[in-house]
Amino acid sequence: MPPVGWYQIFWMVVGLLAMFTALATVVLSLVWLERKTLGRLQLRLGPTRTGPMGLLQPVADAVKLILKEDIIPDSSDKAIFWVAPVIVVVSAFMIWVTIPGSEGLVLRNLELGLFYITAFAVLGILGLVLAGWGSANKYGVLGGLRSAAQLISYEIPVIMVVVSVGMLAQSLDLRVIVANQAQIPYALILPLGLVVFFIAGLAEVGRTPFDIYHAESEVVGGPFVEYSGAHWSVFFLAEYINTFAIAALVALLFLGGWSWPWQSAALSWLPALPPVAWLGPLLSVIWFLIKVYAVILVVFWIRGTFPRLRIDQLMAFAWKVMVPLSFYSIVITALYLFYDWPAWTLTLMSLAGLAVVGYLVYRRMMAPVRRVAEVKARQAAQLAERRAAREAAARQGSR
């Protein structure tokens, strides 16, 4: 490593500040987007009053949260209570150090980038458990332990899928992975990986239907129950940054990151445009953001649609469905690489695995419906019987 001079340190600080600002802006946009999307899904308008289309609503929220009294419960363990949100938010930010926004737009590209990201993603759990425990609240403790159980179980499929993507790209460097997808995104080669990663990612950031650790109707916010004001807003910030990170990773690992469709063709006519050096990178970033926001919209859509799983169902789903599926994805990727089969065989194998497991899960979940059909049949029979009896009575009456 070259000696670090003042110059590098200065630019590092500037870069970190820029990243912080960019992420804070993104969080504001996500809050607005989520409220609007959920509103539209729920026959509402969402925020409309603050600013055009309610665009300033998240700003108003942030101001309100920061001005609010920051209550620290008397019986809490003050040090732990104070440090827990810091751990959560720092780990959320640290992930972003190595996530590239385009070819050149990355704070510090690491060759083991994915390894680094998965390592820091787990660190946030520590903060949640500490927050739950330190707030001296039983709901907090329950929520904290739930989050530990949930996030650790879902970390395994995430890592396994990341490994299979790494195998495909022969690298854990996110820029290399994206470069490898210039022709065909991995979503088409390894759809299984996309599905597993997306679902496990939802669980990892505690989004519906896996939001059990801060379930409003059960543990009343879980680890966050005693937090208010700025401390709470820090958790909130971390949650949205994590959601954005998962969406960005989905886009980077499976949707081809910033590579455009027909990229080479596009590049060939791009010089015809005004020859500005930053135009290409800018288009890349925009294209990448479009993909990320599309994934995030799906996350919000799921939030507006599904109820929440129970803890045992959640764990069963992780260990009985997600973990085996992720191991299967490693095995088929290995087979594909070892025998050097054409890419479509991998697609076929992963689709077959998805179909089989999907069918089994569906069958299991919809098992009660068969009994419901029984009830319906019985009811129809009763109804017919009653109707016949009434008609008979009417006939007698008319006679």
Next chain:
Amino acid sequence: MVESQIDITAGPPPDAPPNAEPVEMLLNMGPQHPSTHGVFRMVLWVDGEKIVAVEPHIGYLHRGSEKLCEGEQYHQVITLFDRLDYVANFNNELVYCQAVEKLMGLTVPERAEYVRVILCELNRIASHLLYVGTIGLDAGAMTPTMFAFRGRERIQALFEAVSGARMMHNYFRIGGLKEELPDNFEQLIRDLLPLLREDVAESDKILTFNEIFLSRLKDVGRISAEDAIDFGFTGPCLRGCGVEYDVRKAQPYSVYDRFDFDVPVGLDGDCWDRHWVRIQEMYESLSIVEQALAQMPGGSVASSLGRRLIRPPAGEVYARAENPRGEMGVHLVSKGADRPYRLKVRPPSFCNLSAIKYLLKDSWIADSVVILGSLDIVLGEVDR
């Protein structure tokens, strides 16, 4: 170094055998918990995520309604009944009015009976729609609430047009109704029905057969038909166990014997069956409203009593009706005065809630919320 200030271990539950192990944690749920449906409180002895024992506490909303009734004139009591099951106000008013009518031997104008049936059935739909919303929230889905509330809002707008109030209507009178209906009442309902059918179908579609919802509710909070009867279950909770008992059929009151409707029953007596029964009941209620509208005679809806002070003859009477939550009964004792001597309400929610200790045993913490939601209690009625 701070001593650990958190001691969450709890003693053994109250009804445990003498040398039982202490339980991991005592969890107080309510009265300010968001999903205890008002101010119900449960103390849970939990072992990790499993519930070992439950101690329910009621009475946070006790207003002494029954005692208050003794101090009010017969007409004034109706306002107190509005506040029992505060999401099914018309149904409450109906039971009370029927009790007094039975005592006085009054006949109600035919048109008033039909209007009562229409309003009660619409109120049943509104109440069940509220249930759909809350069970969705309890299970963790927030969208069904909004869908269900749209339909409920439409019904309440109609109620407001009819009675002048969205919730505490005070519209039924002993022997009739408070005042004539708005001129376009029938047209209002005719406009409302197709919209409402759509709303009901939508709130059915969004939740009932959702895979996650099914897995959360099916086989949770199971109760056998015998146990349910022993606990005094009525209404959708009882019918969910497969018992076909509906006061509207078993002992038809008002003009319910003139309508053709079905009593949906479940199979297993679990949370999902109770949910399904409620959904089906909404369709049946819609059909009852349609039939009532078709059969509705003309004439006045006014009570023959006018606005006079009434003094029913001395005697005792018990009236009952099928409320959205089950059988609501009113036991009325009169000594010939202008106020009831004693009035006792049989609240369906209270009887259904009595099984909570039994239902929650050995379930998950997350289930406790869903089970309570599927019983669909209204604390105004439980505590009175």
